[in-house]
Amino acid sequence: MKFTGEQNETWKILFNRQVENIKKFACEEFITGFENLKLSGSRIPSLLEINRRLMPATGWKAVRTPVRYLSDKQWAKHMARREFPITNFIRGRKELDFTPEPDLFHDIFGHLPLLMNPEVAELIEIFSEEYRRADKKKLRRVSQLWWNTVEFGLIRENREIKAFGAGLMSSFGEIQKLKPGGAKVVQFSIQRGIQQPRAVASFHTEYLVIESVSELIEDLKGFFAIHGTGGGKK
Ligand SMILES: [Fe+2]
Structure with a gap:
């Protein structure tokens, strides 16, 4: 896929200014994945170069989708095959600070470094399995849980609170709410x-913090076993 000079330049700006935020606010799982994924900072990385590092790490593969919003079911079908859909849309120059519509910067920069981590990959697999099987009512719960953890969750790390969600990782303004006194933080359950x-057209005012990825996995497994689709039993 070919991108224009302007689109590559937009990536470069977004990437370089976000790297500083990541160092300050991102969780260790993200930072390690980010270092190992070695995304280009000067142009939009190709799927080939992404997958060269992502696939050996966790078996996940980035795939291109021309659709901006996949339906939950279409999305879950990809996810069940361990394919992470990446949109080919990138925000315009006037939307550097905020885009309500997820773009390829969000998909690649926000999500993929964490997918380099086997434990996070397991978490994503648990979610995608539920997404795939859930009926409408259950789908709402799964997507709420996804949103408040995988997209906008925080994580406790030693005595600090760090960003965990991809929506924070790809937002220059919102991740800075982790500055002391910047965000109201509530324990996840x-x-x-x-x-x-959810806040879709603005930043959130309150965030949920998980203790660890493994604890979140245990909580979700327990919940989905009773209230979900039964995981592997069908
Ligand atoms: Fe996302």
């Missing part, structure tokens, strides 16, 4: 994750 409102 499944119930909270389901109820916590």
Whole structure:
């Protein structure tokens, strides 16, 4: 896929200014994955170069989709094959600070470094399995839990609170809410994750913090075993 000079330049600007934020606010899992994924900072990376590092790490593969918004079911079909869909749309120069519509900067820079981590890959697999099987009512709960963890969750790291969600990793402004006193932080629980409102057209005012990826996995497995689609039993 060929991108224009302007699109590559947009990537370069987004990438370089976000690297500083990542160092300050991102969790260790992200930083390690980011270092190992070695994304280009000067142009939009090709899927070939991404997959050369991603596939050996966790078996996941980035695939291109021309569709900006895949339906939940289309998306889950990809995910069930361990394919992470990457849109070919990149935000315009006037939307550097905020795009309500996820673009390829969000998909690649926000999500893929964490997918380099086997534990996070397992988490994503648990979610995608539920997405694939859920009916409408269950889908709402799964997508709420996804949103408040994988997209906008925080994680406790030693005595600090760090960004975990991809929506934070790809947002220059929102990740800076992790500055002291910048965001209201509430302990994650499944119930909270389901109820916590989403902010789509603005930054969130409150974030949920998980203790660790392994604890989140255990919580989700327990919940989905009772209230989900039953995971592997069908
Ligand atoms: Fe996302």
